[in-house]
Amino acid sequence: MSNYHIKHLEEYYQVYRKSIREPENFWEEIAEEHFIWRKKWDKVLEWDFKKPEVKWFQGAKLNITENCIDRHLATRGDKTAILFEPNNPDEAAEHITYLQLSERVNQFANVLKDHGIKKGDRVCIYVPMIPELAIATLACARIGAIHSVVFAGFSSTALSTRINDSDCKMVITSDGSYRGAKTIDLKGIVDEALESCPGVENVLVAKRINSDIDMKQGRDKWLQPLLDAASTKCEAEVMDAEDPLFILYTSGSTGLPKGMVHTTAGYMVYTAYTFKNAFQYKENDVYWCTADIGWITGHSYIVYGPLANGATTVLFEGVPSYPDFGRFWNIIEKHKVNQFYTAPTAIRALAKQGTGLVDIYDLSSLKVLGSVGEPINEEAWHWYNDNVGKKKSPIIDTWWQTETGGIMITPIPYVTPTKPTYATLPFIGIQPVLMDENGEELKGNQVDGRLCIKFPWPSIARTIWGNHERYKETYFSAYKNMYFTGDGALRDEVGYYRITGRVDDVIIVSGHNLGTAPIEDAINEHPAVAESAIVGFPHDIKGSALYGYVTLKDFGETRVHDNLRREINQIITEHIGPIAKLDKIQFSEGLPKTRSGKIMRRILRKISCNEMDNLGDTSTLLNPEVVQSIIDNRL
Ligand code: WTA
Numbered sequence: 129m130s131n132y133h134i135k136h137l138e139e140y141y142q143v144y145r146k147s148i149r150e151p152e153n154f155w156e157e158i159a160e161e162h163f164i165w166r167k168k169w170d171k172v173l174e175w176d177f178k179k180p181e182v183k184w185f186q187g188a189k190l191n192i193t194e195n196c197i198d199r200h201l202a203t204r205g206d207k208t209a210i211l212f213e214p215n216n217p218d219e220a221a222e223h224i225t226y227l228q229l230s231e232r233v234n235q236f237a238n239v240l241k242d243h244g245i246k247k248g249d250r251v252c253i254y255v256p257m258i259p260e261l262a263i264a265t266l267a268c269a270r271i272g273a274i275h276s277v278v279f280a281g282f283s284s285t286a287l288s289t290r291i292n293d294s295d296c297k298m299v300i301t302s303d304g305s306y307r308g309a310k311t312i313d314l315k316g317i318v319d320e321a322l323e324s325c326p327g328v329e330n331v332l333v334a335k336r337i338n339s340d341i342d343m344k345q346g347r348d349k350w351l352q353p354l355l356d357a358a359s360t361k362c363e364a365e366v367m368d369a370e371d372p373l374f375i376l377y378t379s380g381s382t383g384l385p386k387g388m389v390h391t392t393a394g395y396m397v398y399t400a401y402t403f404k405n406a407f408q409y410k411e412n413d414v415y416w417c418t419a420d421i422g423w424i425t426g427h428s429y430i431v432y433g434p435l436a437n438g439a440t441t442v443l444f445e446g447v448p449s450y451p452d453f454g455r456f457w458n459i460i461e462k463h464k465v466n467q468f469y470t471a472p473t474a475i476r477a478l479a480k481q482g483t484g485l486v487d488i489y490d491l492s493s494l495k496v497l498g499s500v501g502e503p504i505n506e507e508a509w510h511w512y513n514d515n516v517g518k519k520k521s522p523i524i525d526t527w528w529q530t531e532t533g534g535i536m537i538t539p540i541p542y543v544t545p546t547k548p549t550y551a552t553l554p555f556i557g558i559q560p561v562l563m564d565e566n567g568e569e570l571k572g573n574q575v576d577g578r579l580c581i582k583f584p585w586p587s588i589a590r591t592i593w594g595n596h597e598r599y600k601e602t603y604f605s606a607y608k609n610m611y612f613t614g615d616g617a618l619r620d621e622v623g624y625y626r627i628t629g630r631v632d633d634v635i636i637v638s639g640h641n642l643g644t645a646p647i648e649d650a651i652n653e654h655p656a657v658a659e660s661a662i663v664g665f666p667h668d669i670k671g672s673a674l675y676g677y678v679t680l681k682d683f684g685e686t687r688v689h690d691n692l693r694r695e696i697n698q699i700i701t702e703h704i705g706p707i708a709k710l711d712k713i714q715f716s717e718g719l720p721k722t723r724s725g726k727i728m729r730r731i732l733r734k735i736s737c738n739e740m741d742n743l744g745d746t747s748t749l750l751n752p753e754v755v756q757s758i759i760d761n762r763l
Contacts, residue, residue: 132162134405134556137543147557148583154557155184155586159397163436164199165190166366169393175584177611180604182584183370184394191364192373192396193270196435197233198364200226208440211414212259213459215306215446221463224259226438229266231360232259236267238358239351243330245298247272247365250375252296252328254287254318256280256305257445260334260351261421262431264300269373272365276375276387279422280305280312282705284320286385290377291325294387294593298330300351304337308450315341322347369393375593376424378530379634379643380602387593388530394586395428396436398534402555403433406524406535407496408542413466416442417498418456418474423640424530425500428587429469433534448474454485457516461489468516469498469526471639472508476669479511486515494521496541500528501639502671503627509548527551527627529613530641531603533587536560537625550626559583562619563607576618578631580610633729635664635672640707644729647674647710650703651696656680661719661727662710665736673711675736677719677758689715712736712763718754720746735759 131154134140147154152172160168170187200207205227212222224232245251251273255261261277268275278290291299299322305312315333319342322328331348333341343350367373373392377385409415415434419425421443434441442463448456456478460468478486497517504512504525513523522541528534536558537551538544544552554560562570562577570577588611592599606612616628630636633644644662651660660678667673678696693713700708720728734743740759746752 131157132401132404134540134543137545140540140543140553140556144554144556148559151557151583155397158401159185159393162400163190163195163397169369173584177584177604177609180600182588182590184584184586185369185397188369188393189366190369190393190396191270191272191367192392192432192436193233193266194364195396195400196266196432197226197230200438201230204438207438209435210259210262211440211442211463213442213444213446213463215308215450217451217455217458222259229263232263232355233266233270234360234362235355235358236263237270237362239332239354240267240271240273240298241362242354242358243298243332245271245273247367248372249273249298250294250296251275252287252291252294252299253277254280254299254301254314255334256302256307256312256314256336257420257443258302258334258336259443260300260302262443265374265421265427265431270362270364272367272371274372274375276377277422277427278377279420280314281420281422281707283702284317285703286705287317288321288324289384290387291321291328293377293384294375295327296325297327298332299328300332300334302334302336303341304339306337306445308447311337311339313339313341315339319344367392370590372590374427376427376530378424379641379646382633382643382645385643385646386595386598386602388589389591389593390533390587391590394588395533396432398585398587399428399433400436402534403429403439404437405540406526406538406555407467407469407498408540409434409437409439409467411438413495414440414442414463414493415467415469416444416459416463416465417469418444418448419469419471419500424533425469428534448478452485453478453481454489457486457489457491460491460494464493466493467496467498468494469500471501472499472504473502473638473669473671475499475504475508475512476671479508479515480669483515491516491518497521497523499523499525502636503629504549506548513548522546525549525551527615527625531589532585533589534585536581536585537627547624550620550624552624554625557585560617560625561610562617563610567607573619573621573623576628577616578606579613579615579617579625579627580607581613582610584611635662635674637664637672637674637707638670642674642704642708646704647676647700647708650700651676651678653703654692654696654699656682656692657696659719659727661729661732663729663733663736665712665733667711674708675712675714675732675763676710677714677716677732679716679719714758714761714763716754716758716761718751720752720755720758721750723748723750725750731755732758735762
């Protein structure tokens with residue numbers, strides 16, 4: 129049993145060594161002792177990073193919802209599974225017990241079945257942070273449908289791209305959503321998206337803001353009456369270990385977003401095991417992750433990981449600034465939150481408000497503070513540690529990715545001594561390596577390189593939906609027999625890892641991954657634009673913000689540049705969503721290019737970061753003269 133819940137550092141090293149020496153035995157024991165299976169596996173692991181192919185627990189049969197819900201009913205039926213805190217603090221919080229969750233998931237699953245959804249079908253879920261979002265994902269899992277949750281802040285174009293990429297038959301949405309003092313017309317966005325999604329047969333609409341919306345006859349239905357009429361019993365579909373559980377899109381450096389495919393058994397085992405240990409969750413704790421279920425953090429650590437452990441997981445609809453910047457602290461006090469998991473960008477935004485609001489609430493319930501999504505800078509780390517944790521709650525800086533499914537490098541609280549800005553040690557079963565630019569492994573400590581993982585773990589994404597070649601190319605071709613993360617990292621003198629940031633064309637803005645190519649494609653659709661290049665530059669709150677260099681077809685364009693800037697951001701909002709808006713847009717006569725015509729983003733990146741004395745050799749450029757003019761006109 130001790131392997132499942134690590135309690136001191138020596139034990140961590142012991143368990144870690146075992147997990148590396150005998151990975152199959154190790155994961156088999158965890159899987160056997162802590163989950164329920166319809167049938168056990170024939171083989172624990174089969175893998176080949178060259179193909180690439182990874183299979184865990186082959187031959188096993190299970191349903192993840194039986195592990196997340198049914199098995200808790202005997203002992204935890206009345207325990208709160210999901211604690212819903214609405215956007216408006218005056219609206220009562222809703223405690224959904226495991227029993228109620230079971231009934232609601234089964235009703236929803238029956239409604240899906242009544243609408244022709246069966247095992248393997250894709251269902252797009254475009255729902256704000258209300259209980260229906262978690263319930264819809266679990267209902268899909270109940271019947272073996274593959275959910276594809278799209279963050280409800282994405283635009284109609286981004287939504288339709290994702291719906292079409294995985295041929296979703298159904299969309300689940302709501303009339304609208306609350307976001308602080310604002311409401312958002314989600315159904316309107318869905319209607320617009322569906323103009324270009326011929327494969328969608330049905331739209332189920334949850335009522336949240338009671339707005340007056342159009343319902344398309346034959347296609348759109350209100351959800352609640354269907355749920356009310358449905359049975360609270362629904363037999364779970366028996367799934368193979370390697371059957372897809374969900375698709376979740378993440379930005380790539382080029383082209384369309386990548387639909388990462390996660391499968392059932394390995395994902396369940398790893399998210400449950402990491403949840404238990406990384407948060408040191410104990411039976412009556414109240415756990416809160418502030419992410420949106422539209423991102424991987426919400427999938428793994430609001431829904432599946434916590435529920436697989438029979439935990440109480442808070443689902444918060446609102447934003448940290450509404451009705452004021454004390455909202456997070458207010459919720460922690462109100463629900464006596466024990467584990468709190470958020471993003472550096474939120475911490476920086478809250479730190480900017482000073483300590484007045486954080487000091488007036490009682491935060492003494494907190495035991496563990498988590499951080500995820502981007503490197504946490506030293507100042508934010510200390511603010512979080514001093515003012516939220518009162519130097520008593522360890523901060524776990526958890527590094528991982530949509531592709532990894534679960535936490536990969538993290539301190540274990542009360543076990544691993546923390547160090548500001550360091551994600552510290554690999555989690556059990558994880559074998560990170562640092563590589564140099566020539567493909568050689570950097571051995572020993574005090575080295576700095578590109579972060580790869582050399583052995584599979586249970587929740588690694590198995591493919592990109594419909595494009596296995598791209599999966600291979602993106603993650604398994606840079607280094608032989610390694611999974612390449614796209615991140616840079618260093619290992620200090622004691623073997624602690626610090627993530628230094630992306631080494632590809634992905635920019636992390638407020639914790640959201642944004643690929644440069646889709647933004648550039650959007651900008652280039654503006655009739656006045658000839659070409660564009662996006663780079664990241666440091667930003668106090670967002671971590672990184674976007675700097676766009678744009679050349680116009682007619683540089684002497686008579687329209688005022690400020691109007692053009694607004695129009696460009698408008699196009700980006702329409703194509704991707706407001707999160708991808710540019711902070712700075714500089715119009716220039718040309719962009720620095722190599723002789724083969726490739727834009728040298730490296731130079732633009734340096735200029736936007738004000739590192740002009742460090743531009744490297746520009747003489748080999750096709751057009752070295754533009755560099756000076758870009759520098760002279762920088763914003
Ligand atoms: C970055 C989020 C530094 C990293 C779970 C990674 C981090 C990308 C950290 C994945 C961290 C995430 N420290 N960087 N603790 N956590 N990142 O797919 O660049 O949305 O590759 O998954 O976020 O972002 P994603």
